[in-house]
Amino acid sequence: DAGVTQSPTHLIKTRGQQVTLRCSPKSGHDTVSWYQQALGQGPQFIFQYYEEEERQRGNFPDRFSGHQFPNYSSELNVNALLLGDSALYLCASSFSAGSSGNTIYFGEGSWLTVV
Amino acid sequence: AQRVTQPEKLLSVFKGAPVELKCNYSYSGSPELFWYVQYSRQRLQLLLRHISRESIKGFTADLNKGETSFHLKKPFAQEEDSAMYYCALRRSSNTGKLIFGQGTTLQVKP
Numbered sequence A: 001d002a003g004v005t006q007s008p009t010h011l012i013k014t015r016g017q018q019v020t021l022r023c024s025p026k027s028g029h030d031t032v033s034w035y036q037q038a039l040g041q042g043p044q045f046i047f048q049y050y051e052e053e054e055r056q057r058g059n060f061p062d063r064f065s066g067h068q069f070p071n072y073s074s075e076l077n078v079n080a081l082l083l084g085d086s087a088l089y090l091c092a093s094s095f096s097a098g099s100s101g102n103t104i105y106f107g108e109g110s111w112l113t114v115v
Numbered sequence B: 001a002q003r004v005t006q007p008e009k010l011l012s013v014f015k016g017a018p019v020e021l022k023c024n025y026s027y028s029g030s031p032e033l034f035w036y037v038q039y040s041r042q043r044l045q046l047l048l049r050h051i052s053r054e055s056i057k058g059f060t061a062d063l064n065k066g067e068t069s070f071h072l073k074k075p076f077a078q079e080e081d082s083a084m085y086y087c088a089l090r091r092s093s094n095t096g097k098l099i100f101g102q103g104t105t106l107q108v109k110p
Helices: none
Strands: A005-006 A010-013 A019-024 A031-037 A046-051 A052-059 A064-068 A073-079 A087-094 A108-114 B003-005 B010-014 B019-021 B022-028 B031-038 B046-051 B072-074 B084-093 B104-109
Touching: A005 A087, A019 A108, A019 B046, A031 A073, A046 A064, A073 A087, B003 B084, B010 B019, B019 B104
Parallel strands: A010 A108, B010 B104
Antiparallel strands: A005 A019, A019 A073, A031 A046, A031 A087, A046 A052, A064 A073, A087 A108, B003 B022, B019 B072, B031 B046, B031 B084, B084 B104
16 A cells, blocks of 8 residues: 555746646545645645545635545645745545544645745 | 644754653644654654554653643653654544644754
8 A cells, every 4th residue: 555645746836827736545545635834834734625525624715726536536726826835735644534533644745846 | 723832843862861742732622632753754654642542662642631731752762763743633523634733853862
């Protein structure tokens, strides 16, 4: 089991551009969450997807959007990039949004640099 | 508001010394508390969860609801324990949203 996989690992974008990051959850997991981790900070929750719907959202603007596909993989889209969007974007997966006690597994992240 | 506070950005100890990484939280309900660890160039991984009450790699953590703390302890630090440690909180009714502290870098010197 490869665990949670993310792509790309690194990318550089220009202010105003749009970016799409991809995530495949750990085998057997159906819930995907995205986090933003700025340098020197802990990860911050962006949103969670379950059954192809956004179930919960953190304090992020509408420029951040996502999608979950029938195979449970997910995309994070960020529009109109700002310099402040430069961060490590982490994908996390778990089984079943409605159950407590399930372990959340993280991917290695996608490093986004906005110039 | 839910919040996790790790007051120390860096904790430096010698090999064999005891270690205590502090974590305090604010939450009105009954949260789940976790410690995640990130070794150099590796992904974030779960170290401990309070509901398991287990010891992993010699680390333990006890949830103190009165003091709203979940400090991570190890009696004898090893060099391989050097890493970034994050304390995180999750509402027991929700599986996706973890609230993280800012992290503490543990440096174990030989």
